[in-house]
Amino acid sequence: xxxxxxxxxxxxxxxxxxxxxxxxxxxxxxxxxxxxxxxxxxxxxxxxxxxxxxxxxxxxxxxxxxxxxxxxxxxxxxxxxxxxxxxxxxxxxxxxxxxxxxxxxxxxxxxxxxxxxxxxxxxxxxxxxxxxxxxxxxxxxxxxxxxxxxxxxxxxxxxxxxxxxxxxxxxxxxxxxxxxxxxxxxxxxxxxxxxxxxxxxxxxxxxxxxxxxxxxxxxxxxxxxxxxxxx
Amino acid sequence: xxxxxxxxxxxxxxxxxxxxxxxxxxxxxxxxxxxxxxxxxxxxxxxxxxxxxxxxxxxxxxxxxxxxxxxxxxxxxxxxxxxxxxxxxxxxxxxxxxxxxxxxxxxxxxxxxxxxxxxxxxxxxxxxxxxxxxxxxxxxxxxxxxxxxxxxxxxxxxxxxxxxxxxxxxxxxxxxxxxxxxxxxxxxxxxxxxxxxxxxxxxxxxxxxxxxxxxxxxxxxxxxxxxxxxxxxxxxxxxxxxxxxxxxxxxxxxxxxxxxxxx
Numbered sequence: 001x002x003x004x005x006x007x008x009x010x011x012x013x014x015x016x017x018x019x020x021x022x023x024x025x026x027x028x029x030x031x032x033x034x035x036x037x038x039x040x041x042x043x044x045x046x047x048x049x050x051x052x053x054x055x056x057x058x059x060x061x062x063x064x065x066x067x068x069x070x071x072x073x074x075x076x077x078x079x080x081x082x083x084x085x086x087x088x089x090x091x092x093x094x095x096x097x098x099x100x101x102x103x104x105x106x107x108x109x110x111x112x113x114x115x116x117x118x119x120x121x122x123x124x125x126x127x128x129x130x131x132x133x134x135x136x137x138x139x140x141x142x143x144x145x146x147x148x149x150x151x152x153x154x155x156x157x158x159x160x161x162x163x164x165x166x167x168x169x170x171x172x173x174x175x176x177x178x179x180x181x182x183x184x185x186x187x188x189x190x191x192x193x194x195x196x197x198x199x200x201x202x203x204x205x206x207x208x209x210x211x212x213x214x215x216x217x218x219x220x221x222x223x224x225x226x227x228x229x230x231x
Numbered sequence: 232x233x234x235x236x237x238x239x240x241x242x243x244x245x246x247x248x249x250x251x252x253x254x255x256x257x258x259x260x261x262x263x264x265x266x267x268x269x270x271x272x273x274x275x276x277x278x279x280x281x282x283x284x285x286x287x288x289x290x291x292x293x294x295x296x297x298x299x300x301x302x303x304x305x306x307x308x309x310x311x312x313x314x315x316x317x318x319x320x321x322x323x324x325x326x327x328x329x330x331x332x333x334x335x336x337x338x339x340x341x342x343x344x345x346x347x348x349x350x351x352x353x354x355x356x357x358x359x360x361x362x363x364x365x366x367x368x369x370x371x372x373x374x375x376x377x378x379x380x381x382x383x384x385x386x387x388x389x390x391x392x393x394x395x396x397x398x399x400x401x402x403x404x405x406x407x408x409x410x411x412x413x414x415x416x417x418x419x420x421x422x423x424x425x426x427x428x429x430x431x432x433x434x435x436x437x438x439x440x441x442x443x444x445x446x447x448x449x450x451x452x453x454x455x456x457x458x459x460x461x462x463x464x465x466x467x468x469x470x471x472x473x474x475x476x477x478x479x480x481x482x483x484x485x486x487x488x489x490x491x492x493x494x
Contacts, residue, residue, distance in 0.1 A: 055442050076448065084446045090398075091439035096367050103456040108448030117458050140393065152447065181469055 004031045004081070004159040004185040004188040006052055006065055011061035013212075014138065021047040023212035029190055034065065034182070036199035036220060037192040038227055039115055039209035045164070045192035046087065052162050052190065080109060083158030087165040089145035093137035098129065098148050101137055105156040123155035124148075128177055143174030149182060160188040167195045196224055200221070254295070256364045260372035262474045263360040269478035270352055275342045276328065281349070288355035295363045302362065306354040313350035317343040350443035366390050371455065384453050389402040394435055399432045 013022040021044045028071040029035045037045045050056040051063045054075025063070040065078050083105075086092045099120050106116040120226040124130045127147040132140065137148060146166070151163065166182065167175045175195075182189060182202055193199055199206055199220050206223035208216035215225040270284040288306075292299040324339030362371055370383040403425065407417070417425060441449075480486070 049443070052447055055445060076450070079446055080447055082446075083441075086439070086446075087442050088439065091436065092443045094440050094444065096365065100456045102442075102450075104454060105447035105455060107454030108450065113458060114458070156447065 005064075006160065006188065006190060007062075007064040008048070008051070009064070011051060011058045012046075013051065013056060013058055021212050022051075022058070025209070025212070025214055026061075027207050027214055028218055029188060031188055032186065033205060034189040034203045034222075035191070036203035036206040037209065038194075038196075038199060038206050038223060040230075042213040043120070044099060045209055047212075049084065049162050049164050049192055051189065052123045052160070053079045053122045055084075063163055065146060071229040073128070080156070081159045082104065083153035083156050083161050083162070085149060085153050085163040085166055086188045087168060089142075089149040091136075092149040092152060093145060096136060097133065098135050098137055098140075099133040099142060101148065102151045102155045105152060109156065119155040119157065120151075125155055127181060129152040143170055143177075146170055146178065147176060150178065154181075158187070161185055163189070163193075165174075165193055165195075166191060167198055196227075197222065237272070246385050253466070254363070254470060255461055255463050255467045256372040257343050257375050258367045258463070258471050259295075259360055259363055260376065261471060265475055265478050266356050268354060269482040270356075271349060273482060276338070277485065278306050278345055278348075279340050280478045280481065280485050281345060283481045283486055284352055285348070286360055288352065290328055291356075291359045291363070295359065297359065297478070302355050302358045303360045309350040309354040315346045316344040317349075361430050380452055384451065387453055390434070391440070394441065395436045396429070399436060403429060403432070414475070 008025045008027050011022050011025040012020070013138045025044070025048060027076065037048060039045050051058060051070065052065060054063075054072070055069045055158045057063075057070065057072060057075075066081060066110045068074050068078060068079050093101050095104055102120045102123055103116050106119050111119070120133075121130075127150045129147040129151050131177060132144060132148060137145060140148065142171065150166075161182075163182070166178050170178065175181055175198075179198060179202065182191070189203075191198070191203065203220055205218065206216075206220040207214055210230065215230075266284070266287055270281070273281050273284070289299055291297075291471050320343040321337060322337035324337060324342060326338050327335045328338040328341045329336050364372065367387065370386050373386075374380055375384045375404055407425075435458075
C-alpha cells in the first residue's frame with residue numbers, strides 16, 4: 001500500500017432492516033492526515049468507519065484504501081493496513097488474557113513469535129497498560145479496557161488508524177492518555193467523535209455527517225460552528 | 232443476580248491458563264481420561280474399590296496448586312442429577328449386599344451411593360483438568376490428540392458466548408430491578424419477553440465481537456500465543472506412567488481387602 005489514504009466515492013449503504021445509513025458519502029482523507037468525523041447520534045459515523053476495512057461493503061459506490069478498492073476479496077488485506085478501535089472495548093477484547101488479546105492481530109498476520117512478543121510489549125507500554133499482561137480483560141476498569149483495546153490495534157502497527165469514540169466514557173486521566181497516543185501517531189487517522197475538544201486539539205480537518213450525507217468538510221473550527229448551528 | 236455474577240466469575244476463572252501445574256496439557260488430559268475410564272469401569276458392587284479413586288482429585292488439586300474446596304463445591308452441581316438417576320435403586324434392589332453390625336445394607340443403596348460418588352468424582356476430575364490448564368488449554372490439548380481445529384474454535388466461541396450471555400443477563404436484571412419497585416419475580420409473560428430480549432442482545436453483542444475479530448485478521452482459526460513453548464518433559468512421562476500404574480492398581484486390585492487381611 002503506497003499511500004495511506006481513504007477515498008469514499010458516492011457510498012450508499014442500507015442495513016438489512018432497510019434503514020439507509022449512508023446516502024452518497026464522498027470524501028478523501030490523504031496520507032498522514034488526522035480527520036474528525038462529526039455528527040449527531042445515528043448520523044452514520046460508525047457505519048462509515050465499518051466501511052473503511054470492509055466490515056460493511058457499500059451497496060452502491062466505492063471505498064478505496066491506499067489504492068485498493070475495498071471488496072469482499074480485498075478486505076482481509078485491507079484490514080492489515082487499517083486498525084480499527086471500536087466504541088465498546090468489551091466487544092474488542094475477547095481473549096482470555098490481555099497479552100493474548102494484544103497478540104491476536106499480529107499472530108493472524110503470520111508474524112514470528114519473537115516479533116509478536118516485541119509488539120505486544122511495546123503496544124502495552126505505549127498505552128500505559130504494561131503490567132496487565134496476565135490479567136483477564138473482563139476484570140479491568142473502563143479506562144484500562146480502552147488502553148488495552150488501543151494496544152490491540154497498535155500491536156498491528158497499522159498504516160491507517162480508524163477510531164470510534166476513542167474517549168467515550170473515560171475519566172480525564174484516561175482521556176488524556178488516549179489523546180496523547182493519538183497525537184503521537186504519525187499516520188493517517190480518522191476519528192468519529194462527539195468530543196469537540198478532542199476534534200479541535202488533534203484534527204485540523206473535520207467532516208460533518210447528517211442523515212448519511214456529508215454536509216460540511218473543512219477546517220475543524222468551521223465544521224464545529226456548522227454543527228452548533230444544526231443543534 | 233449475585234448468582235449470575237458468581238457464574239461469570241467462575242467462567243472467567245476457568246477461561247485463563249489457571250495455576251501453572253508444570254505438567255504438559257496433553258499429559259494432564261491423558262491422565263484425566265485414564266482416570267475416568269478406570270473409575271467408571273469399577274463394578275457397581277465393588278464400592279470399596281471406588282472409594283480409593285476419591286483420592287485423585289485431592290492429590291491432583293494439591294499437586295497443581297488448586298483449592299480443593301472450590302473443586303468440591305463445583306462438583307456439587309452434579310449432585311441433584313445423580314440423586315435423581317439412582318433414586319429407585321434402593322426400592323427395587325433389596326437384596327442384602329453387606330451387614331454392618333445388625334444393619335443390613337441392600338444392593339440398591341450400594342449402587343445408589345456408587346452413582347452419586349462416580350458423578351461427583353467425574354466432575355471433580357474435569358474441574359481439575361479445566362482449572363489446571365484453563366478452558367483454552369483444554370481445547371489445545373484436544374487439538375493435539377486429533378480433534379479438528381474447527382471444533383476447538385467452536386468450543387472457544389461457545390465459551391465466549393456464555394460470558395456475553397451472562398453479562399447481558401446481569402445488565403438486564405439490573406435494569407429490571409431499577410424499575411421493578413421491589414417486585415422480586417417476573418411473571419411468566421415477562422419471562423418470555425426477557426428471554427427474547429436477552430437472545431437479541433447477545434446476538435447483537437456476538438456480531439460486534441465477530442466484527443472486532445475480523446478487523447484483526449480472524450480467518451476462522453484461533454491463533455495460539457505461546458511465547459514459551461511447553462515441551463513434553465521427563466516429568467510428564469514419569470507422572471503419566473505413575474498415574475496409569477496407580478489407576479490400574481486401583482482398578483484391578485481391591486486394596487481395601489488386602490488391608491483388611493493384613494489387619
